[in-house]
Amino acid sequence: xxxxDTEKVLLEGLARNDHRASSTIYKxxxxxxxxxxxxxxxxxxxxxxxxxxxMLVLYxxxxxxxxxxxCQIKTFVYSVSRRIWLKRLQQNHxxxxxxxxxxxxxxxxxxxxxxEQLDRDFLLMDTAMKSIGEPCRSLLEAYYIQKKHMVDIAAxxxxxxxxxxxxxxxxxxxxxxxxxFAQYKQNE
Amino acid sequence: MDxxxxxxxxxxxxxxxxxxxxxxxxxxxxxxxxxxxQLVVEHQMFLHQLDDYGKMRQAKHWLHxxxxxxxxxxxxxxxxxxxxxxxxxxxxKHRRTIAVAASIAGITAITISGALQVLSPKAVDTNYLQxxxxxxxxxxxxxxxxxxxxxxxIANTTKSPEGSRPLSAGSGFLVDGDGYLxxxxxxxxGATTLVVVNxxxxxxxxxxxxxxxxxxxxxxxxxxxxxxxxxxPYGLRKTAVDLGEEVFTLGYPRNEVVYNRGYMSxxxxxxxxxxxxxxxxxxxxxxxxxxxxxxxxxxxxxxxTRDRQANEVVxxxxxxxxxxxxxxxxxxxxxxxxxxxxxNKVKYVDRVQQIKRIQDCVFMVKGY
Numbered sequence: 091x092x093x094x095d096t097e098k099v100l101l102e103g104l105a106r107n108d109h110r111a112s113s114t115i116y117k118x119x120x121x122x123x124x125x126x127x128x129x130x131x132x133x134x135x136x137x138x139x140x141x142x143x144x145m146l147v148l149y150x151x152x153x154x155x156x157x158x159x160x161c162q163i164k165t166f167v168y169s170v171s172r173r174i175w176l177k178r179l180q181q182n183h184x185x186x187x188x189x190x191x192x193x194x195x196x197x198x199x200x201x202x203x204x205x206e207q208l209d210r211d212f213l214l215m216d217t218a219m220k221s222i223g224e225p226c227r228s229l230l231e232a233y234y235i236q237k238k239h240m241v242d243i244a245a246x247x248x249x250x251x252x253x254x255x256x257x258x259x260x261x262x263x264x265x266x267x268x269x270x271f272a273q274y275k276q277n278e
Numbered sequence: 279m280d281x282x283x284x285x286x287x288x289x290x291x292x293x294x295x296x297x298x299x300x301x302x303x304x305x306x307x308x309x310x311x312x313x314x315x316q317l318v319v320e321h322q323m324f325l326h327q328l329d330d331y332g333k334m335r336q337a338k339h340w341l342h343x344x345x346x347x348x349x350x351x352x353x354x355x356x357x358x359x360x361x362x363x364x365x366x367x368x369x370x371k372h373r374r375t376i377a378v379a380a381s382i383a384g385i386t387a388i389t390i391s392g393a394l395q396v397l398s399p400k401a402v403d404t405n406y407l408q409x410x411x412x413x414x415x416x417x418x419x420x421x422x423x424x425x426x427x428x429x430x431x432i433a434n435t436t437k438s439p440e441g442s443r444p445l446s447a448g449s450g451f452l453v454d455g456d457g458y459l460x461x462x463x464x465x466x467x468g469a470t471t472l473v474v475v476n477x478x479x480x481x482x483x484x485x486x487x488x489x490x491x492x493x494x495x496x497x498x499x500x501x502x503x504x505x506x507x508x509x510x511p512y513g514l515r516k517t518a519v520d521l522g523e524e525v526f527t528l529g530y531p532r533n534e535v536v537y538n539r540g541y542m543s544x545x546x547x548x549x550x551x552x553x554x555x556x557x558x559x560x561x562x563x564x565x566x567x568x569x570x571x572x573x574x575x576x577x578x579x580x581x582x583t584r585d586r587q588a589n590e591v592v593x594x595x596x597x598x599x600x601x602x603x604x605x606x607x608x609x610x611x612x613x614x615x616x617x618x619x620x621x622n623k624v625k626y627v628d629r630v631q632q633i634k635r636i637q638d639c640v641f642m643v644k645g646y
Contacts, residue, residue, distance in 0.1 A: 107340065109344075112344060113344065113347075113348060113353065116354070117354050120354045121355075134356045138345060146334070146341065149337055149341075208330075208334065211327060211330065211331070212334050214327075215327055215328065219331075230328075231332075234328050234329065234332055235335060235336070256286075260281075260282045264281060264285070266328075267321075
């Protein structure tokens, strides 16, 4: 199989959360990113963090049917990780000229911009979610994230029937929405 | 319509669980009531955000688990052993201080060298350095005679191109039992055919990587007679070598492997080159490309040049350059499997035994 085809198969696997493909991408690229972060004032935890963020960018990309990579996976992951880390150093006022590894890079400005938007959205929802309190949070998570059925949720949470649970869920959702939009408007 | 009913309606509308009739009524209501329409759009967007949030959380969770399972299985390691050593870490930590110190040192050096230039207009140039590869016309009569004898013995098996004489000869040593050899790039420069010899057996080899700046080349034995060596007796030392440490080398200044012993005399090379080291050892043309080994038998560098003006002043390329060269070469998928050993199998045996084991991995390199 040609190298490009192997990479394509790997990306398709990643999009499907296929364990083998994802593990392959992960282990083939992690070492390089770790080396880069460690050489640039980072810790193992930083390395893991940054690498996982870059993997997330790749994952999001791979799920888009119109997406195709114009460079090697390695180059893409390295370029994204590099940008994320250098930006983080800059934000912490620890920025110095980076210790570059001898790796090729590609322009990933669009990807970084997109990622930052996703991060902001995530943070907004996460903050709202964390401030609504229980049992609202668990209830909403069970329905909207774990996608459980209302009947099961009612049983798990001890509601007498699914309709009651559903009503409660909507009340919680309304609170979450208020919190979310309050922040949303603040940020605008 | 109260909020809860509205949310339920929007959710079912978005999910596609409304019946056609309900859907038509709902759409009609939206058209008539702009406030409701606004609410629906807002709620749709919110549900979308919530869905993205959930997916992102799951993906993060999944990656976290993947990391842990790969750590557990040993497929990834949270160590930098594979990429760099302690020196490198120290360098990273203190590089700013070092940079400042270096620039001060640099200014001082420029001033001093300026002064020296005035005092001694004969500037130091690379003519003072002699690469230690043997040029054939430099061979003395005696070794020519030996060559002839050897040539006669192996006349039928020699792999050297017919009727030609080597342009240069040096030494080289294995970094991977598959047949990857390290030597100096000046040993193989300009050669079209390479023959490496160990214990009188010749193998054809080709250059797969050169780094003229660090005077390094990687050769690959490309010969059906070559038998792979599963593990090498030595590894590559990653820690710094201290001044005064004992260093030995094996090489081919003659047609026979020659052992020499010396010590590390400076941690920088000619003209303060920090990528090389200075060794006090007796070395002769032909030793170029040979391994510099520490007392345990681990590779600390590659012997490359000597100072023509001083006795026993030899320069070697640091082992870090070997790892870099190997890393570079590995990027080529054809050489992806190349792996430098890091296990030393001769640490606890005496020098005679060390040499016996190591000489199997040191070759004469002849370029035609």
